[in-house]
Amino acid sequence: MKSAVGSLKSTSLSLIFSDFKEITKAKLAVSVVFSSIAGYFLGAYQIELWSVVLLAFGGYCMVGASNAYNQVIEKDLDALMKRTRNRPIPSGRMSVSTAMTVAILLTILGVISLYFLSPKTAMFGAISIFLYTSVYTPLKTKTPLAVFVGAFPGAIPFMLGWVAATDDFGIEPGTLFMIQFFWQFPHFWALGWMLDDDYKRGGFKMLPTGKKDRGTALQIILYTIWMIVISVMPAFGFTGRLHLTIPAATIVLLCGLIMLFFAFRLYEKRDNVSARRLMLASVTYISLIQIIYVVDKLIS
Structure with missing residues (x-):
């Protein structure tokens, strides 16, 4: 009986982790973190491990928050498309309130982490979330120019690493x-x-x-x-x-x-x-x- 309960808990935790990865688009977030760290290595006179950790954690949080907000906003549209209909919100595995809680927590953690690196780094991170969720996402159903707008927050990560290393733009x-x-x-x-x-x-x-x-x-x-x-x-x-x-x-x-x-x-x-x-x-x-x-x- 205890074994069955333990197995059930393990399965539940696995599903929660899986949905977290999907709501934050983990593969995309990791690629963005990679870009940021590359930018940091290019800008840094001396590599500081703690700064790299803060940049990686903060960067993942910011990208994850953007993706979570995006999936909240587009939940009804995601339900119409084959590639997105099984995402946590349209599939019913995650409520909108839970997704928003995740997004807000990630935003706060991301801004704080990047602020410890430098205020400019945190500012650019916050700008990327705002542009992605408040400008790019609504425009996607209005005009192809959405891709042009979305290219701005999408181009920030490589640059962000340099700014994190130098506090200079x-x-x-x-x-x-x-x-x-x-x-x-x-x-x-x-x-x-x-x-x-x-x-x-x-x-x-x-x-x-x-x-x-x-x-x-x-x-x-x-x-x-x-x-x-x-x-x-x-x-x-x-x-x-x-x-x-x-x-x-x-x-x-x-x-x-x-x-x-x-x-x-x-x-x-x-x-x-x-x-x-x-x-x-x-x-x-x-x-x-x-x-x-x-x-x-x-x-x-």
Whole structure:
């Protein structure tokens, strides 16, 4: 009997943890934390473990809070889409009040943690939550420009790490911001292309032309080119302390050209397979260049 009760409790805790991961979008949150830590390593003169812990914890809380607010706001629309109908709120596993409690607690914990790093870090974290939940989320059913608006909070994490390390905002974190800002357009439009039918069930307007056409694919190519240009700029001495050696910049350029190749393939074929390949290439690209930037700093 005791064994059965213990097993039931273990199962309940497992479900709660699973729903927590889903309401905070754990995989996305971890990738954002990775970006923030990469930015911190680039900006820091000396790595402080406690600062990294605060940044990781605070960053996860801020992203998790944004995602929880988003799922509260979009609960009815999530119920209409195949990929989201089993989320904790539309499936009935979590109440709106519970989700809001989680979101508010994460907001408070995140702001406090980032404030211990620096007030500017906390400010940028709070701005990202506000833009994501109060501007980007409502716009998604109104206009494709929502992706442009959403690119602002989405570009903050890479920059946030630098600000956390230096308590300063200048050309260096601005460059990191611009890299991730331009990267988001090919990434999210490729995702939007793949999920266009499902998004339309929820009333979301994610593609720039509203269609899976050459116009959308062309814009993906153009934003990818801008992303590549910004990514190699630190090799030319325009970006202060943020610097890339020529070998590192060459590798970054090659990674960008590979992603651009997949963007051209989408323009040529205009199918979901090509969109998926571009999306996967974009995820690989942003992770690789952050690693390259950090390794280049450490060995140069």
